[in-house]
Amino acid sequence: MKQFKAESKRLLDLMINSIYTNKEIFLRELISNASDAIDKLYFESLTNNKIKVDKEKFKIRIEVDKDARTITLIDNGCGMDEKELESNLGTIAKSGSLSFKQENEKVDDVDIIGQFGVGFYSAFMVSDEVTVISKKYGTDKSYKWESKGVEGYSISECTADEDLKPYGTKIILKIKTDTDEEKYDWALEQRKIEMMVKKYSDYIRYPIEMTIETEKLKEGSKDEYETIKEDKILNSMVPIWKKDQKDVTEEQYEDFYREKYGDFNKPSKIIKASIEGTCSYTTLLFVPSHEPYDYYTPNFKKGLQLYSNGVLIMDKCEELLPDYYCYIKGLVDSPDLSLNISREILQHDRQLKTIAKSLEKKINSELKNLLNDNRDEYEKFFKAFGKQLKYGTYSDFGSHKDSLQDLLLFYSSTTKKMSTLDEYVQRMPEDQKEIYYACGETIEKIDMLPLVEKVKEKGYELFYLDDAIDEFVFQTLMSYKDKNFKNIASGNFDIDTKEEKEAIKKENEDNKDLLTTMKEALDGEVQNVRFTNKLSKHPVCLSSEGDISIEMEKVVNSMPQDQKITAKKVLEINDSHPIADKLKNLYSSDKEQLKKYSKVLLAQAKLIEGLEIDNPTEISNIICDIIS
Numbered sequence: 001m002k003q004f005k006a007e008s009k010r011l012l013d014l015m016i017n018s019i020y021t022n023k024e025i026f027l028r029e030l031i032s033n034a035s036d037a038i039d040k041l042y043f044e045s046l047t048n049n050k051i052k053v054d055k056e057k058f059k060i061r062i063e064v065d066k067d068a069r070t071i072t073l074i075d076n077g078c079g080m081d082e083k084e085l086e087s088n089l090g091t092i093a094k095s096g097s098l099s100f101k102q103e104n105e106k107v108d109d110v111d112i113i114g115q116f117g118v119g120f121y122s123a124f125m126v127s128d129e130v131t132v133i134s135k136k137y138g139t140d141k142s143y144k145w146e147s148k149g150v151e152g153y154s155i156s157e158c159t160a161d162e163d164l165k166p167y168g169t170k171i172i173l174k175i176k177t178d179t180d181e182e183k184y185d186w187a188l189e190q191r192k193i194e195m196m197v198k199k200y201s202d203y204i205r206y207p208i209e210m211t212i213e214t215e216k217l218k219e220g221s222k223d224e225y226e227t228i229k230e231d232k233i234l235n236s237m238v239p240i241w242k243k244d245q246k247d248v249t250e251e252q253y254e255d256f257y258r259e260k261y262g263d264f265n266k267p268s269k270i271i272k273a274s275i276e277g278t279c280s281y282t283t284l285l286f287v288p289s290h291e292p293y294d295y296y297t298p299n300f301k302k303g304l305q306l307y308s309n310g311v312l313i314m315d316k317c318e319e320l321l322p323d324y325y326c327y328i329k330g331l332v333d334s335p336d337l338s339l340n341i342s343r344e345i346l347q348h349d350r351q352l353k354t355i356a357k358s359l360e361k362k363i364n365s366e367l368k369n370l371l372n373d374n375r376d377e378y379e380k381f382f383k384a385f386g387k388q389l390k391y392g393t394y395s396d397f398g399s400h401k402d403s404l405q406d407l408l409l410f411y412s413s414t415t416k417k418m419s420t421l422d423e424y425v426q427r428m429p430e431d432q433k434e435i436y437y438a439c440g441e442t443i444e445k446i447d448m449l450p451l452v453e454k455v456k457e458k459g460y461e462l463f464y465l466d467d468a469i470d471e472f473v474f475q476t477l478m479s480y481k482d483k484n485f486k487n488i489a490s491g492n493f494d495i496d497t498k499e500e501k502e503a504i505k506k507e508n509e510d511n512k513d514l515l516t517t518m519k520e521a522l523d524g525e526v527q528n529v530r531f532t533n534k535l536s537k538h539p540v541c542l543s544s545e546g547d548i549s550i551e552m553e554k555v556v557n558s559m560p561q562d563q564k565i566t567a568k569k570v571l572e573i574n575d576s577h578p579i580a581d582k583l584k585n586l587y588s589s590d591k592e593q594l595k596k597y598s599k600v601l602l603a604q605a606k607l608i609e610g611l612e613i614d615n616p617t618e619i620s621n622i623i624c625d626i627i628s
Contacts, residue, residue, distance in 0.1 A: 001153070033119060051137065059076065080136055080143070086155060123173050130172070137167040141157055143158060194210070202312075215227060253270050269367070271362060283304075286328070291384050292327065324392025324404065367381075387467065437464070439466075491545040517595070525569070525602060531572070540571065542611075544568055549567055
């Protein structure tokens with residue numbers, strides 16, 4: 001019995017029990033090693049005329065014997081002689097694949113997967129004993145490597161194995177028996193092995209073959225079944241994203257999306273790219289046309305599948321997508337990733353950040369193409385995921401707003417449909433300096449707001465912001481193409497002519513005492529009371545002064561928090577409405593009645609804005625008193 005050539009037995013123990021967090025990946029590691037062995041032989045056949053191989057006959061075979069509790073993997077790759085078994089399997093963390101790659105740096109045709117020389121030892125997570133029988137190409141002798149783990153290993157010459165004619169490697173795993181703490185029978189289940197191959201090794205370039213047993217009704221019998229055995233290829237081999245795009249139809253991409261991501265609908269957009277550079281990668285992304293069923297649940301997790309040379313490394317790599325693209329489905333395959341020795345997470349994130357930044361630009365560009373080329377499909381997408389884009393504009397202190405602003409849509413009072421910021425600006429009159437908007441709970445309610453009527457009468461276009469976060473988006477953007485955003489309910493909103501401004505200024509100055517009396521009657525509920533020419537038919541409205549609008553107050557105060565905010569409200573009275581004359585008469589004849597009218601008008605303005613009335617009983621009594 002030989003001892004492992006490592007600093008201590010503890011190293012192997014750590015690799016078996018600590019490095020790998022998921023026991024089922026042992027099969028991935030062994031299949032990857034088998035693929036490397038075939039790759040090496042194929043490469044050598046390209047550079048050595050004496051080596052003759054038939055590429056079409058390369059394969060990896062899996063055999064399961066439940067009674068003997070063994071899993072066997074057989075490949076017809078390069079094989080190993082005694083010295084290589086000693087070097088590659090007797091020395092932990094000695095990678096034969098990596099050595100081969102370093103010695104043949106100009107290999108472009110072959111993707112060598114192994115890097116660290118520890119993947120093989122993951123077999124001990126599920127095995128009591130591992131036996132490797134190997135016959136190197138071009139030699140006559142076969143050798144057997146045997147080990148029960150940390151105790152060491154033995155190497156001996158053995159008789160030729162029927163499965164290794166004329167060459168290759170055979171690995172036999174003796175699967176552990178179940179204990180109360182750990183279960184291992186799953187590793188011998190046919191369906192589980194099929195699932196593991198499909199999940200982790202579906203795109204290994206060589207066929208992975210296994211004999212599948214199925215129960216079929218005997219011919220002529222109604223209740224008697226027989227076991228049918230047939231060889232089955234478990235993997236797809238060539239991933240769809242590595243095929244030449246001209247050889248793959250749109251329908252094939254859509255079928256891949258439906259099967260892979262469980263969506264019955266076709267995606268809004270398919271994004272394909274192969275990037276060469278400091279970190280090369282291939283990506284295949286899908287923009288869904290609707291929210292996933294679990295989108296608003298804690299179970300939803302963003303992330304793309306991450307492959308390295310067709311081998312699945314991570315099922316959900318969150319770092320590849322920003323939150324505002326969290327709904328994007330797809331994958332990234334890169335040969336340049338710095339993997340840790342368990343091949344489960346990344347050792348360094350520099351390459352990942354490079355890929356993520358590139359993906360973000362690509363997704364942004366493709367969404368703009370969808371917006372320009374297929375507006376109906378984009379609007380369907382935006383209805384599903386527009387809120388996430390809006391969040392993206394003000395997340396991270398607005399650092400992404402410039403890249404996202406052209407993807408946003410808002411309802412236009414002019415076109416009666418969704419519009420981009422650029423489209424609004426293109427329609428603006430030359431003398432209009434700001435982008436006007438109004439806020440409310442629904443498009444219909446916004447359209448009925450008192451202030452909206454007058455602005456529309458003057459021929460100006462408005463954005464109707466009916467989403468709770470819309471105004472926060474505009475506050476973050478601040479401006480678009482040098483046009484500031486302006487809420488028509490803000491106190492400094494101004495579309496008046498010089499003559500109109502002077503007239504309303506005089507009206508307020510002439511009635512200063514009246515307005516002061518009304519403000520005092522409202523007992524601090526408003527910052528100011530004034531006459532306005534902003535209204536057409538409506539008698540009264542509320543506007544705000546300062547950074548906090550009335551709509552922002554409603555949104556923030558509806559959240560489950562102790563802190564509340566208050567907008568600085570202004571009660572504005574239509575100077576051309578009969579109510580204005582009524583108030584002036586009451587100021588001269590009945591100031592107590594004027595105070596009652598003031599409270600009713602404020603309550604009316606609050607109702608229009610969707611705000612609560614502090615004392616509805618008082619207002620009800622006042623109204624009854626006025627009517628009676």
